[in-house]
Amino acid sequence: MAIKSSNLFLAVALAIASLSFPVSVKADTVNARCDVFPKGQDRATSSGSCTFSQRQGAVSIQLENGRSYDLLPEGNRPGNYRDQNGDAAYRQAGLGDRGQIYRLANESIFVYWDTSANRQNSGNRNRRAAARRQPEAGTTVSRLSDLVGARAGQAENTVKERGYRWVKSDDSGYGYWLEGRTNYCVTIRTEEGRYQSIVYTGGSEDCKK
Structure with missing residues (x-):
């Protein structure tokens, strides 16, 4: 009888876990706005909506054009990664509570939590930055x-x-x-x-x- 009760408890626990797992995964993914800059350039080649996911230190960024970036933690230093090509990448401070910056081998990705400021095209970047009191990061x-x-x-x-x-x-x-x-x-x-x-x-x- 005790064995049956134990098996029943285990089955219930697994059922609850299977139902709650997708919720926890979903909570780790947020809508954001991403600007992508080629290395050494100050004009974005991509600017628009994106999704940002972070699970157990791994970071995934999905752009609206279908391109994605997957970064896995590297070593014991927080903010250091390897991208899907095996190249080194790291997170850089610079946006405060407005977002995060990721420096890759050939690109930089600026992730903004505020999605309300999506711009129509990257050519508007300098004009809008000039109109603001504080220039936007990357200007x-x-x-x-x-x-x-x-x-x-x-x-x-x-x-x-x-x-x-x-x-x-x-x-x-x-x-x-x-x-x-x-x-x-x-x-x-x-x-x-x-x-x-x-x-x-x-x-x-x-x-x-």
């Missing part, structure tokens, strides 16, 4: 755009002379600076000793994460 810093391609060692003093203060750098070639006039965070990406991109990242708090 080129016009006052420093002439330094893209310059040697980092030579251009660093020019950046300081124009009112920008260095905050920190990371191992991926990104340096974080504060713009003196506005206190906005600016990210400068250096590759092979030269500045590859100089873009706004967010507010001052985004430079300190």
Whole structure:
């Protein structure tokens, strides 16, 4: 009798688990807005609705054009991944509570939680950013755009002379600076000793994460 009761309890538990599992999976997937930038570029090649999923550290991003990105955790450092091609990728601070940034081998994906601001096309990006009080993450810093391609060692003093203060750098070639006039965070990406991109990242708090 005890064996039958035990089997019955197990069957009920499995039935409940099978019913509740899809709910938990669904809760991990949210609608978002995604902008995709080629490496070193400040104009999005894709901008629109997307879905963002995160389960047990793994991240999946599905764009409305059908393209998807699957990132698996790498090592013991949070925010480090391998994409579906086996290439290294990582999550970067910069959007605060507005979203997340993922840096891949050849692209950067900006994921925004606010879906109400979907734009008709990526060409509107700079116009809308200029109209806002704070430039959107990924917008080129016009006052420093002439330094893209310059040697980092030579251009660093020019950046300081124009009112920008260095905050920190990371191992991926990104340096974080504060713009003196506005206190906005600016990210400068250096590759092979030269500045590859100089873009706004967010507010001052985004430079300190």
